[in-house]
Amino acid sequence: MLETGIQAPEFTLPDQNGEMHSLKEYRGKKVILYFYPRDNTPGCTKQACGYSERYPQFEEKGAVVLGISKDSIASHKRFEEKQGLTFTILSDTELEAIKAYDVWKEKKNYGKVSMGVVRTTYLIDEEGVIIRANDKVKAAEDPEKMLEIL
Helix, strand or coil, X not given: CCCCCCECCCCEEEECCCCEEEHHHHCCCEEEEEECCCCCCHHHHHHHHHHHHHHHHHHHCCEXXXXXXXXXXXXXXXXXXXXXCCCEEEECCXXXXXXXXXXXXXXXXXXXXXXXXXXXXXXXXXXCXXXXXXXXXXXXXXXXXXXXXX
């Protein structure tokens, strides 16, 4: 996990519609950048739906929400359509942002060790500086917690 007070690493990634997004295009707004393991899994769905339901409140506070996983554009599109998501989810199949934000870690699941995305949420200010970094995020609570922090 990256420290607060540093410049957030730049990235350019495609969204669920194949359109490219870079972090610098969001200067002047707060950015909630959250990394999640996989589309259409129970925890990730709760987290995404929580952000989607509260998206108007984030917008009122001058913030955008960007979700990132290593799933493909096609997977993201299915996830967006199935869940009715109202925000941008970015596909990082090459692990560009995932590694830059230090969320690609060794994970243990039922005694099996593998590499994967550790659920992490960053709050980036209008100047592109990380002002909050949360790891060990509880998927269902994350959207409400981030709204309170704003």
